[in-house]
Amino acid sequence: MRIxxxxxxxxxxxxxxxxxDGTAALRRLLAALGHLRALGAVVVTGDIADDGSREAYARAxxxxxxxxxxxxxxxxxTTGNHDDRTAFADxxxxxxxxxxxxxxxxxxxxAGASTVDGRRLITLDTLVPGxxxxxxxxxxxxxxxxxxxxxxxLGTVLAFHHPPLALDVDIQRALSLQxxxxxxxxxxxxxxxxxxxxxxxxxxxxxxxQATVSVTPGVVNRIDLTSRPGTVRAVHGPSASLIxxxxxHGPLVHTLHAPxxxxxxxxxxxxxxxxxxxxxxxxxxxxxxxxxxAQRD
Numbered sequence: 001m002r003i004x005x006x007x008x009x010x011x012x013x014x015x016x017x018x019x020x021d022g023t024a025a026l027r028r029l030l031a032a033l034g035h036l037r038a039l040g041a042v043v044v045t046g047d048i049a050d051d052g053s054r055e056a057y058a059r060a061x062x063x064x065x066x067x068x069x070x071x072x073x074x075x076x077x078t079t080g081n082h083d084d085r086t087a088f089a090d091x092x093x094x095x096x097x098x099x100x101x102x103x104x105x106x107x108x109x110x111a112g113a114s115t116v117d118g119r120r121l122i123t124l125d126t127l128v129p130g131x132x133x134x135x136x137x138x139x140x141x142x143x144x145x146x147x148x149x150x151x152x153x154l155g156t157v158l159a160f161h162h163p164p165l166a167l168d169v170d171i172q173r174a175l176s177l178q179x180x181x182x183x184x185x186x187x188x189x190x191x192x193x194x195x196x197x198x199x200x201x202x203x204x205x206x207x208x209x210q211a212t213v214s215v216t217p218g219v220v221n222r223i224d225l226t227s228r229p230g231t232v233r234a235v236h237g238p239s240a241s242l243i244x245x246x247x248x249h250g251p252l253v254h255t256l257h258a259p260x261x262x263x264x265x266x267x268x269x270x271x272x273x274x275x276x277x278x279x280x281x282x283x284x285x286x287x288x289x290x291x292x293x294a295q296r297d
Contacts, residue, residue: 001040001117003157003243004033004073007198008218010050010082011060022050022220023059025258029219029238030067032258036242039073040117045198045216046080046127046161049087057091074098076114078123080161080199081132081175081282085109085125095123103143111140113147119245120152120191124160132175132282134162134199141186148190155193157245163197163215165206169225171232171275172200174283184209194243194251201234203241203255214253216241221267230272236262 006029010022042064049056064075077095079088085108088095094102096112100120103111107129113122122144126134136144148156164180166172176199177183192211201218202225217223217239227233237260244252257263270278 001119001154001245002038003196003245004036004039004042005045005159005196005214005216005241005243006042006064006219007045007161007216008047008080008201008220009044009060010047010218010220011056012049012051013053013055022056023063025220025238025260026060026063028260029240029256029258030063032238033067033240033256037071039068039071040119041073041121042068042075043121043123043159043196044075044077045159045196046078047082047198047218048077048080048092049084050082050220052082052084052087054087054091057087061091074114074116076112076121076123076159078160079125079127081127081134083127085127085129101147103140105137105139109137109140111143115152118152118154120147120156122147122156122158124158126160126162126177131284132278133284134160134175134177135179136160136177136183141182145186148187148192151191155191155245157194157196158187158192158211159196161197161199163199163204163213164195164208165204165213165215166200167204167225170230171279174279175199178284180208187211194245196243203239205253212251212253214241214243214251217255224264227269228272230275231270232275233269234267236260236265236267 094112099112101113162177201223204215221234238258
C-alpha cells in the first residue's frame, strides 16, 4: 500500500492564485504528481482551510477527489489548528468516505477509522480552538485504545495534525502535541506502525514507541531552518510525502517537491520577537507566569 500524504494546504475563500495562495500551490503539486499511480489512499493531515470557510473545504474536496478518484483511492482528512470543525464536518463529514468506526466528542470533535487494503487508517482530532498547539482528549484516547485492542490484518496507521515530537526549536516544542506521552502509552505494544502528521511545514522522521512518525512538509509553503536561530522563514515550494508500506524495510518515506518558479524564495520571515509573541499567544499556558485565566489568549 502506498499513501500520498499532504498537509497544510491553507486554502481560503477567495482562492486567489497569486502563488502564495494554497489553491495555486495545491494545483501545482497535483499537476506535478500526475505520474503517481497505485495509491491506496490520499491523507491530508489538517490546516486544509486557512480561514475555516466552507468554500475552502469544498475546493479541497473537489480537487483531491478528482486526483484520487483517477487512481482508485479515497481521500482522508483530519483537522488542524487553522480548521473550523463545523465547516469541516459540513463539507467533509468525518473525513472518511466509508468509516468503520467514528468517535464524536464535545465541540464537534470527531475521529474516524477505516480499513484500506487490509490496513486500518485512523484519523484523530488534535485541534485546540484558538491555539497553535495540539492535544488528544481523554475520550478520544480511550476510543483509540479500544480500537487497538483488536489488531488489524496488516497493521494500523494513525493520522493527525500536531506531531508528537519536535526538533530542538522553541516554536516546534511549544506548538507540538502536548500530551505525546499519553499517546505513547496508548499505542505501546499495539499494531500501530506509522503516524502521519503535518503542522511544522518541514520534513521530520522519528519514532514514538514502535511506530515511525513521518511529518510531511507543507503544500502552501515550506519552513527553512537555515535562517537565524529563533526566527522562522517560510519559502515557496509545494511539497508532499509518498509513504510506501509494502516494501521489505518499510515504511519508505519519499519527499516530493513540485516545480515552482519561486522555489526557495521567502514567503514571510518572523524575527525572534515575533516568534516569542506567537509562542506566548498560541502555545500552552505556562503556570509559572501566573493563573492561566489571567494570561493572554
